[in-house]
Amino acid sequence: MTNIVTYLDHHASAPLLPAARDAMVEMLDVVGNPSSVHANGRKLRAAIETARDQVALAAGTIRSRVVFTGSATEALTQAIVGGAKSAGVARIIYGAGEHMAVIRAVESCEQEAVAMPMLTNGLYDIDWLTDVIAKANAAEERLMIVIQQVNNESAVIQPISDVEDLVRDTDHLLILDAAQGFGKTQFFFDPSRVDAMAISAHKVGGPVGVGALIVKPAMDSAKLIPGGGQEQGRRGGTESASLIAGFGIAAESAKAHFDAVREAKLIDFAQTELLKIAADATIFGTEVDRTGTAMCFAIPELKNNISMINYDLENVALSAGSACSSGKVSRSHVLSAMGVDDALADCALRMSVGWNSTRDDIERFLAVTKKIVDRHQSNRGAAA
Ligand SMILES: Cc1ncc(COP(=O)(O)O)c(C=O)c1O
Numbered sequence: 001m002t003n004i005v006t007y008l009d010h011h012a013s014a015p016l017l018p019a020a021r022d023a024m025v026e027m028l029d030v031v032g033n034p035s036s037v038h039a040n041g042r043k044l045r046a047a048i049e050t051a052r053d054q055v056a057l058a059a060g061t062i063r064s065r066v067v068f069t070g071s072a073t074e075a076l077t078q079a080i081v082g083g084a085k086s087a088g089v090a091r092i093i094y095g096a097g098e099h100m101a102v103i104r105a106v107e108s109c110e111q112e113a114v115a116m117p118m119l120t121n122g123l124y125d126i127d128w129l130t131d132v133i134a135k136a137n138a139a140e141e142r143l144m145i146v147i148q149q150v151n152n153e154s155a156v157i158q159p160i161s162d163v164e165d166l167v168r169d170t171d172h173l174l175i176l177d178a179a180q181g182f183g184k185t186q187f188f189f190d191p192s193r194v195d196a197m198a199i200s201a202h203k204v205g206g207p208v209g210v211g212a213l214i215v216k217p218a219m220d221s222a223k224l225i226p227g228g229g230q231e232q233g234r235r236g237g238t239e240s241a242s243l244i245a246g247f248g249i250a251a252e253s254a255k256a257h258f259d260a261v262r263e264a265k266l267i268d269f270a271q272t273e274l275l276k277i278a279a280d281a282t283i284f285g286t287e288v289d290r291t292g293t294a295m296c297f298a299i300p301e302l303k304n305n306i307s308m309i310n311y312d313l314e315n316v317a318l319s320a321g322s323a324c325s326s327g328k329v330s331r332s333h334v335l336s337a338m339g340v341d342d343a344l345a346d347c348a349l350r351m352s353v354g355w356n357s358t359r360d361d362i363e364r365f366l367a368v369t370k371k372i373v374d375r376h377q378s379n380r381g382a383a384a
Pocket residue numbers: 011012070071072073074099101148150151152177179180199200201210211322
């Protein structure tokens with residue numbers, strides 16, 4: 001018998017929506033290549049183009065700007081590595097709390113890269129960026145700025161419209177990592193201010209293994225995988241109609257699902273109750289706007305590598321910061337960027353919700369948290 005897991009790790013990957021699964025299964029049974037002209041090929045092509053419309057609508061853009069990729073990481077790498085090849089890009093400015101998908105891509109570029117500081121509330125320091133851009137404008141230096149729309153750990157919504165205003169009427173490149181913000185915030189891809197944006201299917205109930213690069217035609221430098229010319233010559237390789245169809249369905253329903261999550265106030269409830277269980281807990285980013293889909297918290301002395309095991313033993317799935325490929329728990333660079341001291345950062349956990357989360361899930365999380373806290377206190381009492 002499989003144990004029922006209380007799944008509270010939607011920011012790492014959301015469960016597949018049944019409607020997305022149905023669309024995928026239907027396409028899996030169609031033999032062929034979407035570039036073939038026979039009936040099967042045309043059916044696969046039609047599914048891809050329907051999904052392109054669905055994703056474009058959800059991302060506030062037009063279909064011709066949507067390029068399907070294998071993940072947001074791939075889309076970001078194409079935008080960043082490609083963008084850095086654009087004429088005259090002298091320096092890269094990226095957020096100190098970006099996802100590793102951004103940081104590693106930036107590190108692979110030749111240009112000097114400077115990290116934009118984060119304030120203790122989890123927002124980027126826009127005054128710092130204003131100053132950097134003003135100096136670059138005066139020196140006629142072209143920048144490439146890479147910033148996330150929503151932080152994956154704290155769920156803090158970054159002031160993207162302020163950044164867009166700063167680059168308006170300049171020739172700096174602006175690349176957005178919208179992997180975590182897509183569907184969770186109201187956002188439109190404005191080609192007059194943003195050059196490229198990356199999104200991911202599995203953060204919104206679509207399948208793992210597909211994402212999209214929303215890109216301006218002028219970003220020719222980002223054509224890194226020409227291959228057989230698929231996806232406007234930006235991402236060659238036979239498209240997976242199944243994955244893309246699942247993405248389309250998930251994108252279409254993302255806004256409604258996240259609106260419902262916010263309305264249910266699951267995170268607000270979790271926060272209030274957590275502080276009753278552990279009055280000394282810190283919840284990060286509460287002073288500013290967040291998506292209402294995640295809570296990053298730390299209970300002093302409860303090291304996250306130990307409490308992760310305890311939650312897991314109780315079949316509650318959450319994570320310590322971002323999901324990392326090694327499966328190990330390492331200190332969050334996001335919390336370090338927010339100035340959180342190491343001892344507290346080592347206690348940080350992220351609980352995140354989505355389309356199928358319920359109040360019962362939160363009750364279960366709280367009950368297990370209480371058990372962990374009570375056990376810790378009685379162990380401490382016994383040792384005293
Ligand atoms: C903010 C952010 N950017 C990028 C990614 C990478 O997304 P993908 O798994 O589609 O490569 C993630 C996933 O965790 C993320 O949260």
